[in-house]
Amino acid sequence: xxxxxxxxxxxxxxxxxxxxxxxxxxxxxxxxxxxxxxxxxxxxxxxxxxxxxxxxxxxxxxxxxxxxxxxxxxxxxxxxxxxxxxxxxxxxxxxxxxxxxxxxxxxxxxxxxxxxxxxxxxxxxxxxxxxxxxxxxxxxxxxxxxxxxxxxxxxxxxxxxxxxxxxxxxxxxxxxxxxxxxxxxxx
Numbered sequence: 755x756x757x758x759x760x761x762x763x764x765x766x767x768x769x770x771x772x773x774x775x776x777x778x779x780x781x782x783x784x785x786x787x788x789x790x791x792x793x794x795x796x797x798x799x800x801x802x803x804x805x806x807x808x809x810x811x812x813x814x815x816x817x818x819x820x821x822x823x824x825x826x827x828x829x830x831x832x833x834x835x836x837x838x839x840x841x842x843x844x845x846x847x848x849x850x851x852x853x854x855x856x857x858x859x860x861x862x863x864x865x866x867x868x869x870x871x872x873x874x875x876x877x878x879x880x881x882x883x884x885x886x887x888x889x890x891x892x893x894x895x896x897x898x899x900x901x902x903x904x905x906x907x908x909x910x911x912x913x914x915x916x917x918x919x920x921x922x923x924x925x926x927x928x929x930x931x932x933x934x935x936x937x938x939x940x941x
Contacts, residue, residue, distance in 0.1 A: 770795045770862040773824055775838075778850040787839045793865045794824065807852070818852060832868075 774791040807823045810816040816823055826833060842848040863869045 768796060768862070770860050770866045771824070772858045772860045772865065773826075774856045776854045776856055778847075779818055779852040779854060781847050781850040783839075783845045783847055783850070785845075787845070790837055792826075792833060792837055793860060793867065794826070795862055795866050795868060822857075824855065824857065 770793055772791055772793045774789050775787075776789065777786055807816050807818060807825060810821045810823065815821050828838065829835075838853075839845055839850060840848055860866075
């Protein structure tokens with residue numbers, strides 16, 4: 755719900771989610787490692803491609819037969835090195851690929867590690883004006899901001915120290931969320 759395009763535009767920017775690994779989509783290891791969790795904050799856009807992981811619409815699921823996708827940028831300083839299992843001698847796989855997860859909406863403060871970094875609570879400067887993330891949004895249209903949208907154009911420049919966001923009304927309700935995780939937010 756947070757990434758920007760005409761087919762997928764929504765108000766989830768700035769919300770935090772706890773993601774827990776369940777099992778890999780394709781890999782079939784002899785056993786599954788103990789579940790691990792990470793708290794992430796929705797910050798940016800999803801690279802929409804027809805038939806790709808970000809390609810879900812209200813009528814059709816994505817390539818993984820799901821309407822929801824958290825796309826973690828890995829490797830990243832923001833994700834612990836041991837979050838994804840990678841011991842080939844133990845599991846028979848070096849890279850499990852795409853994972854099924856469970857998720858829960860959680861308050862960003864104090865759940866998200868980046869909440870301790872004041873610069874991380876507003877816009878992400880090196881991503882330009884395409885990102886707006888309230889410190890701890892409620893989900894109300896009054897405290898979330900749009901990412902870039904083909905229909906709505908470039909969002910307001912929120913890279914000032916005020917971290918202020920302009921309100922907007924969500925025009926679509928899509929069940930697809932993207933995460934773009936940045937090393938800058940790791941505390």
